Amino acid sequence: MSYQALYRVWRPQSFIDVVGQEHITKTLQNALLQQKISHAYLFSGPRGTGKTSAAKILAKAVNCEQAPTAEPCNECASCRGITDGSIQDVIEIDAASNNGVDEIRDIRDKVKYAPSAVRYKVYIIDEVHMLSTGAFNALLKTLEEPPRHVMFILATTEPHKIPLTIISRCQRFDFKRITSQSIVGRMELIMKESGLAYDEKALPIIARAAEGGMRDALSLLDQALSYSDDQLTEEDALTVTGAVGQGMLNELAEAILEKDTAAALAILEKLLMQGKDPARFAEDFVLYFRDMLLYKTAPHLEESLARVMIDEVFVSVAEKMELESIYEYIHILNETQQEMKFSNHARIYMEVALVKICQRRSSRASVDMPEVQELIGRIQALEKEIQQLRSQPIQQAEQADAQAPSRRPARSSNGFRAPAAKIEKVLSEATKQDIQLIKSRWGEMLDILGQRQMRSQAALLNDAEPVAASKEAFVLKFKYEIHCQMASENKRFIDTISSILQELAENTYQVVCVPEEAWLTIRKNFIKTQKADSNEQEAEQSEDPLIAEALKLVGEDLLEVKD
Known part of the structure; x- marks a missing residue:
């Protein structure tokens, strides 16, 4: 086959070509210049982020005839031989298909032999997490203390499956997902170098669909170029990726703003007739409202927008949309996405979500309703009446207490009157x-x-x-x-x-x-009353002269007075 895929043709050959991993490339370049190369490296991260490419570049840099250098020259015999695979001292092994103990034992037996053409013998083991437990154990001692002329570079997308004894013997570098801006910049360079015409709005659509992987982005770009005619357009990118254009999203947002359920469902029907996936549409709509939320709260952070481009229609809709409504829309769409995963009727869930969104009443509209206004008026009148009652003097209550009889039945706070x-x-x-x-x-x-x-x-x-x-x-x-x-x-x-x-x-x-x-x-009170009556009776008795004379003669203990 004379034609090669874009991701193969434009595979990075130098550290400067590795996009979005500056924290790794700079570390490796400094180590090369200072000749502080480790015997084992572990490159981990999502697919298509440059792990294997960086491993090959590192293998060329340590064996370059211009070493020590921060970049391989790609012109000497060593660099050209490693690039085209003619030098047998750089061995790339796929651990997914060579995961047994015998393959690792073969490496252990051959690792002691010196390289034949270059300075270092480099073993690049891709998808190393696929190795069996026995294979890891066979590799363990060799990986810890290999000969001076050997380097191991392990690459994986699932580092949690690798034994800690292996990880601790390597320098670990975590590759991160590449930002959409970096992917777009790389694709623009490829399109210009290839002399291909394209629409500026098409590349961001492909970059978002790649989800942080440069290889996925170039594969989608290759597919979109095959679909297009003379120029890569926005419609071509939308068709290939299955995404929804911003124009349709703006129309749908306007229908939601106007509470036009019929128009919203008609737009959804049109998108589904074009072959759009309801789950992908829900994701695009979530990102649309997410970008609208960021635009309303932090308009100066345009580079943080993941889905939309700031145009007149988007700005108009964003100004009319309330923040509370955006929060609710994102919540509804997120629940719809979760329900779609476990159902064969994704379309129905999407239609229900649009109906719920369109029928939701905004807080401002709710306040303007006549019933709400009437209720607010009644509450204000009640509050005013309560305030007047609180401000009245309590003199009448005090006078009533003063005029009340001293011996009143006890009354509780709940109104119970004791007899x-x-x-x-x-x-x-x-x-x-x-x-x-x-x-x-x-x-x-x-x-x-x-x-x-x-x-x-x-x-x-x-x-x-x-x-x-x-x-x-x-x-x-x-x-x-x-x-x-x-x-x-x-x-x-x-x-x-x-x-x-x-x-x-x-x-x-x-x-x-x-x-x-x-x-x-x-x-x-009863005891107090009885005591007072007894004192009165004694006072009356003491006033009688006969009783007083009798008291003097016999005393109180022997005297009993009867009426």
């Missing part, structure tokens, strides 16, 4: 024998409640206890106010307690419920 009058009546008639009788029967009463399938009601009495009792009633104190309110409002529960105590104590008791806080207050 102070009933409690004071029980206290005035209470006896020690009555309360002891009820407490002695209290445990039996709780057991009977459990037997009658009233466990949920009986649970209210876990923190309750009788604290005072008379012949007719007793006061039941609750620790928690909510339990007191629930028990007092349950008439069936109160009647059940009363009937059970009637059976056990042979007496009918009325149950008076009170929270602990209110009980303490009522009991304190």
Whole structure:
């Protein structure tokens, strides 16, 4: 075959031709000039980024007749022989097909022989991660301490599959994906050197489709040149790569901006009729909105845009699009991409995504809706009324408190009113024998409640206890106010307690419920009132002259006054 693919014809022959890997080429050039060449190198990175090409250039540079030099001269016999493969001292091995122990043992046996034509014998092992465990073990000692005239260069796309014992014996260089700008620059050089006509918009499309690989980019360029006629156009590049043109993306973005679902679906139908892949279209649309987001937030970083070119239509759409909408669109499209991976109906998912995007209401439109405006007005009116209520003086409340009777029933924060009058009546008639009788029967009463399938009601009495009792009633104190309110409002529960105590104590008791806080207050007021009444009675007795004379004769202990 007389024709060679572009990536073979334009394979780098010098370090300066290796695009996008300056951090590696500069290190190797300095090592060559300073004669600090290592015995083993590991080149790792994505496909088509220049690993094998850099290995061959390094092999030529160490064996160049002009050495030490930063670049091989490509003119001496050594450089020409390594380039055309006529020198047998530079051995390139494909580990994918020669991954056994026998092949590595053969290398180990032959490595001790000196090179025949050049200074160094160089072994380039491509896709070294494909070697078997036994092959790695056979290579291990030779790789660590090879003869002075031998160099190993290992290349791989999956360095994590290589044993750490191998990696630690090599100088590792990680090749990175090549940027679109670098790929476009290399393709422009090739097109100009080849004398081929092309459209400037075509090369960035091919560079984006290559996904950081120069070999992939040149293969796509070769394919696009074969598809085109006299000049490589943008349409040719779009057809070969399956990408969507920016014009169609701009039209689709305008339809989304206008909430025109029919127009958006019509554009999608047109693209699918042209043979576009829905998954690839979703990816292009994500990159389109990503570039729009960067343009709106950092317009001076045009070199960071991966998909679009800044034209009038794009700028117009970007100015009208809200940032919140762009975030939502990217999220919807990203979810659609994930769903497409596990479905045979990618088109349906793409159509659903466009409908969701078109029907999404922007935050600005939502605020302008009459219903929203009415709701905002009502909220503002309520806020104004609340402010007025807060600003009113509380004198009326203070006056009401001052005029209220001193002995008012205790009221809780939840509105529960403790029956102070009933409690004071029980206290005035209470006896020690009555309360002891009820407490002695209290445990039996709780057991009977459990037997009658009233466990949920009986649970209210876990923190309750009788604290005072008379012949007719007793006061039941609750620790928690909510339990007191629930028990007092349950008439069936109160009647059940009363009937059970009637059976056990042979007496009918009325149950008076009170929270602990209110009980303490009522009991304190009752004791204070009783003490005041006792003092008044003593004062009256001391004013009677007969009683006063009797007190002088016998004393208070032996005197009992009866009305």
